[in-house]
Amino acid sequence: MNQTMIDEHEPAEGPSPLQIDLARRILERIRDFELGVGTRISAPELARAFGVSRSPISAALDMLVEKGVLQPTEKRGLRIASDISGIDIHDLLPSSPIEDLYRRMMRERASGELPQDVSEAELMPRYGVSRGIVRKLLMRFAAEGLAQRLPGHGWRFVDSLVGDQAYRESYEFRIVVECAALRAPAFNADPEHLGQVRRAHERILRDPQASTGGDEWFRVNASFHESLAACSGNRFLVDAVRQQNNLRRMHESGVFLELPVERIEQSCREHLAILDAVEAGDMEWAEAMLRQHLRQASEFRWPPRTPEDS
Amino acid sequence: MNQTMIDEHEPAEGPSPLQIDLARRILERIRDFELGVGTRISAPELARAFGVSRSPISAALDMLVEKGVLQPTEKRGLRIASDISGIDIHDLLPSSPIEDLYRRMMRERASGELPQDVSEAELMPRYGVSRGIVRKLLMRFAAEGLAQRLPGHGWRFVDSLVGDQAYRESYEFRIVVECAALRAPAFNADPEHLGQVRRAHERILRDPQASTGGDEWFRVNASFHESLAACSGNRFLVDAVRQQNNLRRMHESGVFLELPVERIEQSCREHLAILDAVEAGDMEWAEAMLRQHLRQASEFRWPPRTPEDS
């Protein structure tokens, strides 16, 4: 072959998915801790918090410097350069192609475009990616309890939350597990942690409109339920709640319409009331409210979908 | 290169892991359905039952013919040739190297020889296998909820059931979930299925000695708890019970001593009593007994281990 092109390395191999993910989580962390402009940022601390080495953290911080969120101090190190409380994190950061594909698959599965049983070979041309990518994605679905390998050939997505039946089962399960968490003998509310959850809710209530579209509300909602379970001190309860959150994420990614603002506000207030009861130590009241909260949610019907849906 | 050797394919590539697994499950099925000598065997039916195509089923049946369990009929097709109720399935069938390695890893992890955090590169030389094999094994652990990928490099085994703390949490979780299953509004006992579980218990009671060593008792025990959950009609409860079974399997594979016979017999009888109550529709009594059964199990201390254990 003749080399008419400069056979240099392909330029601009962007940041790795891990780096992008870390950058996003760093922003979320800055917001959750309500760190102000000028605060110094420590790479080792972040590395510890996220369970990785400094290498990908440094790369993520570099991205944030490029975006103007951070800036180098006079001597060494970084500090926060701008207020990010108002901006949308997803708009600021590129999302990795892998992440996009993951969401796209989830959406197509939730809407039924993608069948329940799929083969790797079928997905490769469909999404125009190599087998390695397909497997990585499927493994991720599997790790989140959303898919599993079949014996022999192929993968199967879990019976998702389509149809009233599975939906009911999910809420029944959540009531069982989450209420049990509140009743756990070793229940111990960590004020620090719950306070953070509470602040996130108050942020939503201050500007509910901003949360209807993105997954901001989803994140806060999920962390509320997970944090309550965490107080039980029982890791299995936490895992169960987390998996239910994953399932709901997949289901809701198939619903295109936005949640009505009033709905979000009401849920927020219910969450805060439950937090009040928990922090006051009135577990029975908290449990009653949580049960009621979940039951209401299970009766909520999603807004009508696009016309061609069944 | 000169070809001094006959460059034929390596001989005797044994049966695939799937084939061996299917052969084992076919034997278990014959025993569970108590099919007698002479019964004809239908490959498509087995393929349907196990969710695979006829190809691996045929290979598995060939293995069983070789072992003398099945034999060809005069014209076409196969029939059962010998009574297998007394034999040990594990002795009859070879176990695939992959399966052996899986068990070995599980045992070494349960006993603490293998650290909680591992890298693929560390396991390759340790077990003398390629990276592909290591990944397949780790993926299997992950699928069973026994391990997960870490961000960046490496894998982490789940906090296993070592230490009183995790052990207590596990039983607490099981009580919550399994008792909820009995209380489920849609609870519906399938007599066919439960009868099969019952027969398996009676088989154990007839010859308890035979079950102390192998995993026969473990299988029956696990299927009892899983079957009860299945009657709830709630897939999430079933999944939760199944995952707890996986965890216990890993934990118990680290315990070398055998369970005392009396212990197995007592559990068997308790299981049967619970089945009686369930089939009689007395769910409250069933739940009370189940709760008591689990609580007792949680208080049971394993027999002393080999001396050098902590």
Place this chain on the structure above:
DNA sequence: TTGTGCTTTTCATTTGATCAAAATGCACTA
């Protein structure tokens, strides 16, 4: 001490070709 900026080392992904195994289709039979 704790953090930074760099280098070195280790680890895992990617890629493409080859091959084993599972799925599928078809002719034929009980």
Place this chain on the structure above:
DNA sequence: TAGTGCATTTTGATCAAATGAAAAGCACAA
């Protein structure tokens, strides 16, 4: 109508080499 036996097609496992990314180490600064 289901089942068998065999042939064909499809799927995914496997391997080594090259590349890219994360972890680990070190000197130095606040």
